[in-house]
Amino acid sequence: MRRKRRPERWIPAGRYHSNQRVVRHAASIFLAALVFGAVVWMFLPAWSQTASGFQSEESVRELRVEVHRRFPHDPTAYTQGLILFEGKLLESTGRYGQSDLRRLDPATGTVEQRVGISPAFFGEGIARVEDRLIMLTYKAQRAFALGIEQFDQLETFRYRGEGWGLCNDGRRLIMSNGSSRLTFRDLQSFEEIGGVDVTLRGVPQMQLNELECVGDTVYANVYQRDIILRIDLESGDVTEYIDASGLLTREESRGVDVLNGIAYDPDRDRFYITGKLWPTMFEVTFEE
């Protein structure tokens, strides 16, 4: 028996066309939303980057070095630490078998006192704590406390990792280890009591080297770059980016190593800067 063909569902012509329009309309809205979503997805990172970059650029000052005076620096000194104390520069130097502590006259650059450390240690940064100097070593994970007058060894502290730069902000020691992190240490026990990660416009700043504490900030040489960064110790934000390139003449540059060594004179608001094996030291300010 033949099945009766079911009558086709009757759709009024007008309604059919109207349904088709609704479908087309919905498809257009969907497509538009898709395109809009894709555009937002593509450009959102750039927009947010621009927004944060704009904010950060305002808070990072780019400065240059104004040289007020230049004087001789021992070109055999592999400078690792530099501070000013009672009108004299105290300098520590590195390399195995050559590391020592020196007292220099900043008027002439003359080395007035020099005491070597054991050839087993590679000297690094120094900081003053009252009448003692704390000196880091590169890989031995030991810091020495030395008398500030005679440089006689008084005490040894142990720590983990490498030792690079050191300074005393009046409350604690600030230490660098070649990474972007600054470690805070107790002034007496040398125990780790905190730290901060250093960033410039959100980007970690590696290889922070010699340090100089000035108020709530620290100035840091960046290893292998002619750059000094001023860092806010609370946030780790770089607030000043100092271009210290081009200080040495072409003749002076022969055989030298990297910029390293920064000391602050609070009475005259001036800095002393030099480098490893540099024949010259500079008395400077950082200017716009």
Ligand SMILES: [Ca+2]
């Ligand atoms: Ca220093």
